[in-house]
Amino acid sequence: xxxxxxxxxxxxxxxxxxxxxxxxxxxxxxxxxxxxxxxxxxxxxxxxxxxxxxxxxxxxxxxxxxxxxxxxxxxxxxxxxxxxxxxxxxxxxxxxxxxxxxxxxxxxxxxxxxxxxxxxxxxxxxxxxxxxxxxxxxxxxxxxxxxxxxxxxxxxxxxxxxxxxxxxxxxxxxxxxxxxxxxxxxxxxxxxxxxxxxxxxxxxx
Amino acid sequence: xxxxxxxxxxxxxxxxxxxxxxxxxxxxxxxxxxxxxxxxxxxxxxxxxxxxxxxxxxxxxxxxxxxxxxxxxxxxxxxxxxxxxxxxxxxxxxxxxxxxxxxxxxxxxxxxxxxxxxxxxxxxxxxxxxxxxxxxxxxxxxxxxxxxxxxxxxxxxxxxxxxxxxxxxxxxxxxxxxxxxxxxxxxxxxxxxxxxxxxxxxxxx
Numbered sequence: 036x037x038x039x040x041x042x043x044x045x046x047x048x049x050x051x052x053x054x055x056x057x058x059x060x061x062x063x064x065x066x067x068x069x070x071x072x073x074x075x076x077x078x079x080x081x082x083x084x085x086x087x088x089x090x091x092x093x094x095x096x097x098x099x100x101x102x103x104x105x106x107x108x109x110x111x112x113x114x115x116x117x118x119x120x121x122x123x124x125x126x127x128x129x130x131x132x133x134x135x136x137x138x139x140x141x142x143x144x145x146x147x148x149x150x151x152x153x154x155x156x157x158x159x160x161x162x163x164x165x166x167x168x169x170x171x172x173x174x175x176x177x178x179x180x181x182x183x184x185x186x187x188x189x190x191x192x193x194x195x196x197x198x199x200x201x202x203x204x205x206x207x208x209x210x211x212x213x214x215x216x217x218x219x220x221x222x223x224x225x226x227x228x229x230x231x232x233x234x235x236x237x238x239x240x
Numbered sequence: 241x242x243x244x245x246x247x248x249x250x251x252x253x254x255x256x257x258x259x260x261x262x263x264x265x266x267x268x269x270x271x272x273x274x275x276x277x278x279x280x281x282x283x284x285x286x287x288x289x290x291x292x293x294x295x296x297x298x299x300x301x302x303x304x305x306x307x308x309x310x311x312x313x314x315x316x317x318x319x320x321x322x323x324x325x326x327x328x329x330x331x332x333x334x335x336x337x338x339x340x341x342x343x344x345x346x347x348x349x350x351x352x353x354x355x356x357x358x359x360x361x362x363x364x365x366x367x368x369x370x371x372x373x374x375x376x377x378x379x380x381x382x383x384x385x386x387x388x389x390x391x392x393x394x395x396x397x398x399x400x401x402x403x404x405x406x407x408x409x410x411x412x413x414x415x416x417x418x419x420x421x422x423x424x425x426x427x428x429x430x431x432x433x434x435x436x437x438x439x440x441x442x443x444x445x
Contacts, residue, residue, distance in 0.1 A: 228433030
């Protein structure tokens with residue numbers, strides 16, 4: 036043994052947060068300089084103006100989605116307000132096996148489904164991160180500033196957030212949301228450190 | 241619950257490497273801007289010129305060292321060429337309990353002893369990092385450049401290094417040694433990420 040050639044398996048970065056915690060901003064910023072593949076979800080809901088097929092979502096028909104469900108093609112899926120959302124398993128596994136990291140932006144329920152997945156490739160690859168809003172008052176201010184909900188919707192979002200915030204312990208990492216720059220820097224540190232985990236290395240043959 | 245106040249426990253960073261891999265340079269650089277307490281070892285060997293009590297080592301008499309051994313005061317200790325070396329347990333535990341991180345620079349045998357420690361505070365706090373020389377040829381060049389060993393000592397060091405290099409899997413992290421700047425940056429990323437581990441947080445009462 037004179038030379039050591041390491042190779043490594045891909046990492047499955049899963050990021051969740053209550054709405055208003057800064058997750059979308061974080062992921063958008065990370066995707067500007069990607070050293071990972073972003074996992075695009077499938078959905079049966081109609082595209083909103085400006086949404087791009089294959090970048091925001093893969094827009095599937097209900098029939099097509101159901102077929103894939105039956106074929107066990109999803110890593111996780113859920114029905115939300117009558118629409119289905121899901122993450123295809125195959126593209127995720129393919130990247131991980133190639134040693135390419137994957138980033139999945141998903142709600143706490145989806146993250147729990149991924150954690151519960153029995154596939155050892157998924158389990159070994161998983162590094163999940165929860166973005167915690169600093170507190171509910173600040174979250175309220177952020178959502179009010181964003182102004183995308185009416186008063187009633189805002190209360191529902193806040194109630195959901197309070198519930199989701201209890202999930203932080205289930206994640207390997209918790210980032211207390213600060214400025215966008217702070218969140219990016221913290222997330223990048225986690226990404227880097229996860230790449231030095233011995234368990235991800237194997238010796239080249 | 242309107243406000244979330246997290247506190248966290250201290251992290252026990254343990255760093256090992258074969259000699260010539262760049263560990264001492266790394267630790268010296270990290271100690272320039274410390275956001276941790278560096279664990280100073282005890283030894284029974286005589287101080288070398290320039291070595292400072294309490295900074296390089298705590299220099300103990302053989303009798304004093306043996307008393308502490310009997311009192312189970314060491315987190316780990318070893319005899320090397322007739323001299324004893326050891327890490328006192330109490331100061332490490334005190335810092336960790338205060339939420340202060342501790343850095344221990346120790347050989348692979350010492351790291352193994354710390355890993356084997358049954359104290360749950362130590363186990364929960366532990367984040368161990370192995371610095372892997374790029375390859376044995378490069379390690380030989382580095383040791384030759386350093387010029388602190390004669391030809392025979394150099395061969396012994398290289399043989400030891402080859403053995404130690406097999407330990408990388410036992411560590412949570414492995415850094416393939418590059419330039420000093422790269423090593424510092426990688427180690428700093430690990431330090432940051434470890435501070436976001438959910439398992440280290442607890443809610444303030």
